[in-house]
Amino acid sequence: KKSELDTVKDYTTSHYAAPNAKMYGIAKGKNVIVIHLESFQQFLIDKKINGKEVTPFLNKLYHSNSTYSFKNFFHQVGQGKTSDAENMLETSTYGLSTGSLFSQLGSDNTFQAAPAILNQRAKYSSAVFHGNVASFWNRNNTYKNMGYQYFFDASYFDTTGDKSTGYGLKDKLLFKNSVQYLERLQQPFYVKYITVTNHFPFTLDSEDTNFKTTDTSDSAINGYFQTAHYLDQSVKEFYAYLKKSGLLKNSMIVLYGDHYGLSNSENTTLAPILGKSAKDWTAYDNAQLQRVPFMINIPGIKSGKVESTYGGEIDVLPTILHLLGISSKRYIQFGTDLFSKDHDQVVAFRNRDFVTPKYTVLNGKIYSNATGEKLDATEAVQKAVDADQKKVNKELSLSDSLNSKNLLRFYTPKDFKKVDASKYNYADGLQ
Ligand code: GP9
């Protein structure tokens, strides 16, 4: 009888998408800097409020010819929110159907995650910078099992008084005060910045913003544009440092929004700001707002553009590995390289709803992306959608069995050395 691991492996092997030869290795050997844009939704890109761009710096990056930007990229998180996004990016496996994988399984599971892969395949060092306490979402334990060498959490920074908001150190200070550690990391490095200031309830001290925002009845919406603007300025300041230090030209910067900031219940108040009618707002519209930015900025290239490929957080790891010239074929990963001609454009949400380039399927109801209207599906469309739904269900359930049964402990990819979490002591920092 086939083992459960083999069933999973058979699926990911047959689902694997070979790299695009034009893209493979274009960022080989570069540092990788992942910037996690907290609660940042795609609609912020190019959005103007009172005649002013909310995120002018990110807009420029988004449209730059040194950036591959994706306009049909969706978050796929469940209840684990930030930690689910992190798990997908680090492992290309899904979060769990309830709760947070980091919290439930992060302390004990075997991971074959980005920091370990990059270290073993291409000698990358690795670190996370985050202005909240290390125990939030059980990161301190999970990161060790993923092979992160360093974790600079709140304890490394002065977070007192007005230096913090609800979830920790303000983003400008996180970027600025991380430099002392970043500069001592051996290159090439794989580092991740998890920002926090653009987080519900989106409040900011008045000294940190002069952005003139909306005046809706919903203070979260009004605040959202201000904290997003602040995040934009934070990234801009960090880029100025990267440029001045010379790191920029040796790095690939990956920016992504982890999940929605405004919830479905707030979307009807948001609708008029997006030029939509609140009274015609539907579940379809809520689903479309689950787009988040995904940008790969590789300073020096000229071929960057806004891509319309559909994809999500599950696809990031194989995409990045291939850009670095590292084959992903030997790993168990559920996503596929966004640049591959075999990339799978069916984007699964954690609740089994899904989006394809043509359809949005919510609770079995099919909406046309072209019209936003519910479809009376022809037999052929229904058949295609049923096949996609079956695949989505299968993929999520195989990922769940892989993770909840810790099946990776039985699998050793070629040359992979199991991560030894006891090697890492995040209190030591970089001496
Ligand atoms: C906290 C931060 C927020 O450390 O990452 O997590 P979220 O509430 O967005 O899941």
Ligand code: MN
């Ligand atoms: Mn988050």
